[in-house]
Amino acid sequence: MLNATLRLxxxxxxxxxxxxxxxxxxxxxxxxxxxxxxxxxxxLAGLLKPDSGSIAxxxxxxxxxxxxxxxxxxxRHLACVFQDxxxxxxxxVRANLDYGLRRARRGQISIRWDRVLELLELGSLLHRRxxxxxxxxxxxxxxxxxLLAQPRLLLLDEPLSALDAPRxxxxxxxxxxxxxxxxxxxxxxxxxxxxxxxxxxxxxLIDSGRVLAQGDLPSLSLGPELRILLGADxxxxxxxxxxxxxxxATGLARVAVGSGHLLVPGDGLRPxxxxxxxxxxxxLILATEAPRSLSVRNQLRGTITALTTxxxxxxxxxVDAGGAQLLARVTxxxxxxxxxxxxxxxxxxxxxxxxxxxxx
Amino acid sequence: MTRxxxxxxxxxxxxxxxxxxxxxxxxxxxxxxxWLLTRRxxxxxxxxxxxVHLPMVLPPVMIGYVLLLLFGVRGPxxxxxxxHLGIRLAFTTAGAALATAVMAFPLMVRSIRLALExxxxxxxxxxxxxxxxxxxRFVSVTLPxxxxxxxxxxxxxxxASLGEFGAVITFAGNVPGxxxxxxxxxxxxxQTPDGGNEAARIALLSFTLGLAGLFASELLARRLRRRxxx
Numbered sequence: 001m002l003n004a005t006l007r008l009x010x011x012x013x014x015x016x017x018x019x020x021x022x023x024x025x026x027x028x029x030x031x032x033x034x035x036x037x038x039x040x041x042x043x044l045a046g047l048l049k050p051d052s053g054s055i056a057x058x059x060x061x062x063x064x065x066x067x068x069x070x071x072x073x074x075x076r077h078l079a080c081v082f083q084d085x086x087x088x089x090x091x092x093v094r095a096n097l098d099y100g101l102r103r104a105r106r107g108q109i110s111i112r113w114d115r116v117l118e119l120l121e122l123g124s125l126l127h128r129r130x131x132x133x134x135x136x137x138x139x140x141x142x143x144x145x146x147l148l149a150q151p152r153l154l155l156l157d158e159p160l161s162a163l164d165a166p167r168x169x170x171x172x173x174x175x176x177x178x179x180x181x182x183x184x185x186x187x188x189x190x191x192x193x194x195x196x197x198x199x200x201x202x203x204x205l206i207d208s209g210r211v212l213a214q215g216d217l218p219s220l221s222l223g224p225e226l227r228i229l230l231g232a233d234x235x236x237x238x239x240x241x242x243x244x245x246x247x248x249a250t251g252l253a254r255v256a257v258g259s260g261h262l263l264v265p266g267d268g269l270r271p272x273x274x275x276x277x278x279x280x281x282x283x284l285i286l287a288t289e290a291p292r293s294l295s296v297r298n299q300l301r302g303t304i305t306a307l308t309t310x311x312x313x314x315x316x317x318x319v320d321a322g323g324a325q326l327l328a329r330v331t332x333x334x335x336x337x338x339x340x341x342x343x344x345x346x347x348x349x350x351x352x353x354x355x356x357x358x359x360x
Numbered sequence: 361m362t363r364x365x366x367x368x369x370x371x372x373x374x375x376x377x378x379x380x381x382x383x384x385x386x387x388x389x390x391x392x393x394x395w396l397l398t399r400r401x402x403x404x405x406x407x408x409x410x411x412v413h414l415p416m417v418l419p420p421v422m423i424g425y426v427l428l429l430l431f432g433v434r435g436p437x438x439x440x441x442x443x444h445l446g447i448r449l450a451f452t453t454a455g456a457a458l459a460t461a462v463m464a465f466p467l468m469v470r471s472i473r474l475a476l477e478x479x480x481x482x483x484x485x486x487x488x489x490x491x492x493x494x495x496x497r498f499v500s501v502t503l504p505x506x507x508x509x510x511x512x513x514x515x516x517x518x519x520a521s522l523g524e525f526g527a528v529i530t531f532a533g534n535v536p537g538x539x540x541x542x543x544x545x546x547x548x549x550x551q552t553p554d555g556g557n558e559a560a561r562i563a564l565l566s567f568t569l570g571l572a573g574l575f576a577s578e579l580l581a582r583r584l585r586r587r588x589x590x
Binding site for chain 1: 480482483485486487488489490491492493496500501504505507587
């Protein structure tokens, strides 16, 4: 577990954040651009010194202003992948990768050279100069360099946002492999919710240098804090389910969710794998009677657990669908007409599943 | 014009030797001073900055005179060096190198400082993050990235050293084979009644050397810059 309390006051911004990150696991620091996320990374890595606070990793104190402890950055072994990558321009790819490895803790080499080359497919790039690489390749080299430094924790600053969609699609699977195969704890800084859904096991919401909320994604997705960051139209429940089967003919996967199931596009999914789905609140339709003759294929049965307001004119209906917690947005008028109330059983129609990620 | 005389070849060799010694000895100090001026905030920084640049604005003869006062056999430093280490600087080749080093020092520091200011601190942070301590990251990241600027500074200082006259003749004199470098040989030739041809040859030689040096510097810097990816 990483425990951090960080305070830093500057004229143009202030950081006052306290959060935990489970190890192993991927903790996403999610917030808008300019929320102070990169500053948090520099503070954790020791490249900036907090005015006050403390940082402890797996019980070891890295920084504690009260006790005057401040482990130098070069001895913290928290490798960063910077937003601007910072590959050494005077070294070729091999020497860049080797830089951290040669300075790694003695007797602590567990992430091996061959393994990283294979995992990130870097073998053919070794003799290239850094400016001869494409964006995706540069990203992979920076990631490999950080991994080979044998870090105790990997800090990733917007690792995907600088890439266009095809490059993102190229690099993203590498991160999933790292998470699943190396069990290396990571802190992922991002302003893209898609990255959070795909990769994060724990989420810390950051706004203006402060922590709005933290926890696992399914529970955070129901709270008001994430809605502040995503906006009303972009928010909705994130649920986890397991793939029952994939139908080759229709291309749809049947995913068990709560007590029911949903059909989602099945490309890349295998039976038995865990998935994460985001169901936008605006894409859910509530029915108090069994729906018939509708084009919507995805229906779940559930019970209303709560109603909260979603200003100015809407209500958010919290529904428990056999364990899966959903959020549906309805107008006040519709809620009145249907006499929606807590404890009421109903059907939830899902118009579309927005985001999909592999859950752990 | 006829072929070069032995005395002229001697002056050429001596000039090259003096300039090389001057650059090699002052380079580490120039890097250190450039680093202090760029990266450190300390009281007296402005003073050090001004002091380093003094040779650019003071008459060279005066610099030679000050060196004579300090490093002459009776000067405080010169006396100590003579008694304890048996080193004599005034009126020797080493003295000529010292005088040219002082004169070319500001040129060297300026160029190195500019190079250091252009080094991306983010890359040093990245090195630090990967486990490199202060000296390690200076040697493995900062210095290589500064290399084009250091080289440019060294070559400029070398070429300037070849032409230094006032400080050398004041501090080191005009001793054939010891301190009579090209510009001093040129001056001497002009003082002799029929030294016109000799003077012209030396002038042409100096001109060619200077031009070649500047070209070489530019070429090398360009190649180095490509190596560090700029």
